[in-house]
Amino acid sequence: MAGYITGDDPKTLVSTAWLAAHLNDPDLRVIDASYYLADMGRDARAEYVEGHIPGARFFDIDEISDARSSLPHMVAPVEKFMSRMRAMGVGDGHQVVVYDGMGLFSAARVWWNFRLMGKTDVAVLDGGFPKWTAEEHPIEDMPPIVRDRHMTVQRQAHLVKDVTQVAQASKLGDWQIVDARSPSRFRGEEPEARAGLRAGHIPGSKNVHxxxxxxxxxTMKEGDALRAAFEAGGVDLDKRIITTCGSGVTAAILMLGLERLGMQDVSLYDGSWAEWGQFDQLKVETG
Structure with missing residues (x-):
C-alpha cells in the first residue's frame, strides 16, 4: 500500500478553498452530481436550477446510466458516457471537480464513473454544496455556456465487478467485500427500501458505514483517522477489496477513502444489494 494522500489532491479530493481559488481556471469543469433517495423528498435537478456553483453542469446519475439494465443507475456504456460528457462540454484536458447537495454522498459515484472511463484528473469537493454555501462562496442560477470537447476514454475494467465475480469472491474469500450501508441494514434488522429485496448482507462481507x-x-477524515474507520470494521488494508452498498452510490465513498489511503487494488460492485438481494440462489447472511 502506498502512502496516505492528505490535503488538496486534484485526483481525489479538494477543499472549498481550493475550488474557490481555481474557479475561473479555463480548463476547470465543475459538475453537480446531486442524487437523492426517494425518502429524502428532494429534487436534485430542481435544486440545481435554483442555484449551483458558477459554471457547474448537472450530471443525472439515473439518466447517464445503462438503460438496458433493470437495476438502478448501472454504469453507462462507454459511448453513452462519452456523448453525454461531450454535450456537457467536458472532455480531454479538463480538471473536473464533482460535488453534491448532501456534502459527500453521490459525488463519489461520479468520481468513480470518470475513473472507470480512464479519466484521472477528477476530484470530489470535500463538504460539497453545503460547505460551499455555508462559507458564502458564490452561486448562480444561470445555465453554463457549453462548448463541445472531445473525450478519449479507456475503460478500466478492473475498477468494477459483476455479480458472478462477487459471488466467487464471497465463496473463495480471495477478496474482502466491504459494505457501506448502515449497520442495521447490513445486519438485516430493517427492511430494504426497494421492493422485493431480502434483508442482510453478502456472506463473509464486512461493514464500514x-x-x-x-x-x-x-468532510472526509484523513490519514490515521481514516484508516481507523476501516480497521474498526475489521478491514485488512493490505488485502484487495470490493466495495458494495445499496445501489453502488455510497460504495464509491469507500473507494474514494481507500484511494486516499493509497490503496490500488479496489473494485466496486455496481449491482450491489439492489442486485444481490433479489436473487434467491445467492446466499444472504444476517446478524
Whole structure:
C-alpha cells in the first residue's frame, strides 16, 4: 500500500478553498452530481436550477446510466458516457471537480464513473454544496455556456465487478467485500427500501458505514483517522477489496477513502444489494 494522500489532491479530493481559488481556471469543469433517495423528498435537478456553483453542469446519475439494465443507475456504456460528457462540454484536458447537495454522498459515484472511463484528473469537493454555501462562496442560477470537447476514454475494467465475480469472491474469500450501508441494514434488522429485496448482507462481507469516514463537519477524515474507520470494521488494508452498498452510490465513498489511503487494488460492485438481494440462489447472511 502506498502512502496516505492528505490535503488538496486534484485526483481525489479538494477543499472549498481550493475550488474557490481555481474557479475561473479555463480548463476547470465543475459538475453537480446531486442524487437523492426517494425518502429524502428532494429534487436534485430542481435544486440545481435554483442555484449551483458558477459554471457547474448537472450530471443525472439515473439518466447517464445503462438503460438496458433493470437495476438502478448501472454504469453507462462507454459511448453513452462519452456523448453525454461531450454535450456537457467536458472532455480531454479538463480538471473536473464533482460535488453534491448532501456534502459527500453521490459525488463519489461520479468520481468513480470518470475513473472507470480512464479519466484521472477528477476530484470530489470535500463538504460539497453545503460547505460551499455555508462559507458564502458564490452561486448562480444561470445555465453554463457549453462548448463541445472531445473525450478519449479507456475503460478500466478492473475498477468494477459483476455479480458472478462477487459471488466467487464471497465463496473463495480471495477478496474482502466491504459494505457501506448502515449497520442495521447490513445486519438485516430493517427492511430494504426497494421492493422485493431480502434483508442482510453478502456472506463473509464486512461493514464500514460510509458516514464513519466523515468528520463532524461532513468532510472526509484523513490519514490515521481514516484508516481507523476501516480497521474498526475489521478491514485488512493490505488485502484487495470490493466495495458494495445499496445501489453502488455510497460504495464509491469507500473507494474514494481507500484511494486516499493509497490503496490500488479496489473494485466496486455496481449491482450491489439492489442486485444481490433479489436473487434467491445467492446466499444472504444476517446478524
Amino acid at each position: 460510509y458516514a464513519s469516514l466523515f468528520e463532524a463537519d461532513g
